Amino acid sequence: MQTSRNYRVWAPFPDDVRLRLNGTTHPLRRGEGGWWESDIGIEAGARYGFELHDAEDGWSKTLPDPRSASQPDGVHGLSEAVDTSFGWRDDAWTGRILPGSVLYELHVGTFTPAGTFRGVIDKLDYLRDLGITAIELMPVQPFGGDRNWGYDGVLWHAVHEGYGGPTGLKELIDAAHRAGIAVYLDVVYNHFGPDGNYNGMFGPYTSGGSTGWGEVVNVAGYDSDEVRAYILDAARQWFSEFHVDGLRLDAVHSLDDPSAFPLLELLVVLAQEISSTTGIPRTLIAESDLNDPKLIMERSAGGYGLDAQWVDDIHHALHALVSGETHGYYSDFGTTGALAKTLEEAFYHTQDPSSFRGRRHGRWIRRDVTPASRFVTYTTTHDQTGNRATGDRPSVNLTPEQQVLKAAVIYSSPYTPMLFMGEEFGATTPFAFFSSHTDPELNRLTSEGRKREFARLGWDADTIPEPAAPETFDASRLQWSFSVDQRRILGAYRTLLKLRREYGLSQSDLLTVEVDHGEQWVSMANGHARLVANFGDTPVEVPHGGRLIYSFTSPEVGDNSTLLDPWGFALLSR
Structure with a gap:
C-alpha cells in the first residue's frame, strides 16, 4: 500500500541528508525550516x-527516522513504513470520563507469561x-534491548516490537x-532514553542540563517549535x-517550559479538540512532585487544565502509617x-516544611472548586514498588489484613483510585527495576547509579538486583496461581470496588468529605x-457507629461506636 505522503525528515544540523530505502540511497532536497524532502512515496513494508x-x-551515519512508526530490528535498526489502516470494531465505544473510573497500571512485559x-x-x-x-x-x-520499564524510550511515535x-x-x-475498558498510555516527554537516542544528531531535540534521567528536552528554547510539534503529533x-x-x-x-503557552496546555487544547471532534473524551493525567494545583486548575482560572494528577502524599501517609517506614521521603x-x-486535602505539604527537601513545599488546593476525581491515588505504583532496593511489594511485608485495610482507605475515598498490577491478590513476586541496554557500559553505569541513589536514601545497596540480569526481569513476572490468602485478598478487592460503586464513594465534592482521627484510628465519611x-x-x-456494610475482620458495631480488631476496618452506612 502506498500512502499520499513522501519521505521527509526535520534535520537542521547535518550538511546533507539522504534517504536509504530498501538498500538504495536517494538524494533529498533541503526545504524550509530544516526539513529535507523526497518525491518518493511511502510504501508499507519498506525499510x-x-x-x-x-x-x-567528516562523519556519515545511517539512522532510523525520529518519527518512525515501527522498529522491527530495535532502536538501532532501520525504520519500517507501516500501513496505518486497521479493521476497528469499537464503533459502539463512547469512552469514559475520569470521574468514577478505576485505573489499573500494568507493565506489558511482566503482566502475563506471554x-x-x-x-x-x-x-x-x-x-x-x-x-x-x-x-x-x-x-x-x-x-x-528487550527488557525495560519503558521510561528509556527514544522513538516517540513507535511501539516496542x-x-x-x-x-x-x-x-x-x-x-x-x-x-468496556478504556486504555491510557504512559508517555515520557521530559527526556530521551540513553540507548538509541539519535535525535540530537538531526536537530536540537534537547537543550542541555539534566533531568536526572537524561538531557532536558527542548520544549521552549531556540528552534523548539518542531520539537513541540514532534510531541504534539505523537x-x-x-x-x-x-x-x-x-x-x-x-x-x-x-519539563523546562517557562513559555507563555506551555506544552502542557497545548496538549490539553489538543485533547479537547479531539474529544470535541470524535465525541469520545480524552484524558490527560500528570505525574508531578510539586504539589501544585495549577496543573489541574481550569485554563480559565490560570491553570493548565489537565484532567488529573497522581498524588503521592496519600500513598506516603498510608504506607508510612501501616509499614512503619519513615526514612527518606516518608520522613514527614x-x-x-x-x-x-x-x-x-489531597496534599500533605501545602506550603508546609518538608524535612526531606529541607524547605517549604507545595500549595493548598481550593476544595470548593477542585473535584476530588482530579487526584489519582493508590496503595502502590511501579515507582513505589520498583524504586525499593529489591523491588519488594507491600504484600511481602504486610499481613492480608493490613493490605486490605490500605485498599479500603483508597477505595472509600472520593479520589480516583488506581491499582498496580497484582496488588489485588497480594502478589509476592517483586517488581524490580530492570533494563537491557545494548551497550555494556550503559548497563554498568545504570547499576552503579542506582546503588548510589539507594545509599543516599538509606537502603542497603548490596541487596539491589542487577538491572541487566535476565533473572531480575523473570522474577518480576506476575504468577497467576493464587494461595488461599491471595484468594481472600482478591475477594476483598472485588467487594470493595463493588461497594465503591453502590455507595457513591466516587462522589467528587471534597467539601462533603468528613475526616477525623484519634491516635490510632481514622474515620472518613x-x-x-x-x-x-x-x-x-x-x-x-x-x-x-451505624450498620455494618463490610469488613475483612470481625468488628463489634454499635449505634455510636465500633470496636475494631488490630489493623481492622469497618464500612458503615451513614
Missing part, C-alpha cells in the same frame, strides 16, 4: 533510514470482573473498548490513529494526623458510607 552527513567533522499485548487481551475479562474501567500501560515506545508492535497495540485497544497519533483514551504524562516537573508521614490531612479504620496492633474503639 528505510536517513544518511546524515557532516562536512566539517509479555505481549495479546497476553493483556487474555486478561481483560478478569480486569472487568474485578471492577477496572481503564488500564494504564507503562510506556510502550521502543527502548534499547517485542510487545506486538503498532498492530498489536491497536488490537489490545480495540478489544479493551469492546470489553499525542495526536495516539488519540486519533490508535483510539487511545488518555495519556499519563511522566514527571512533568522536569507515619501518623494518623498526616493520613487524615491527605484524605481531606464519604458518599453514603463511613469508613472507620484501626492503624494499630491492638483493638481500638472508634466513636462512630
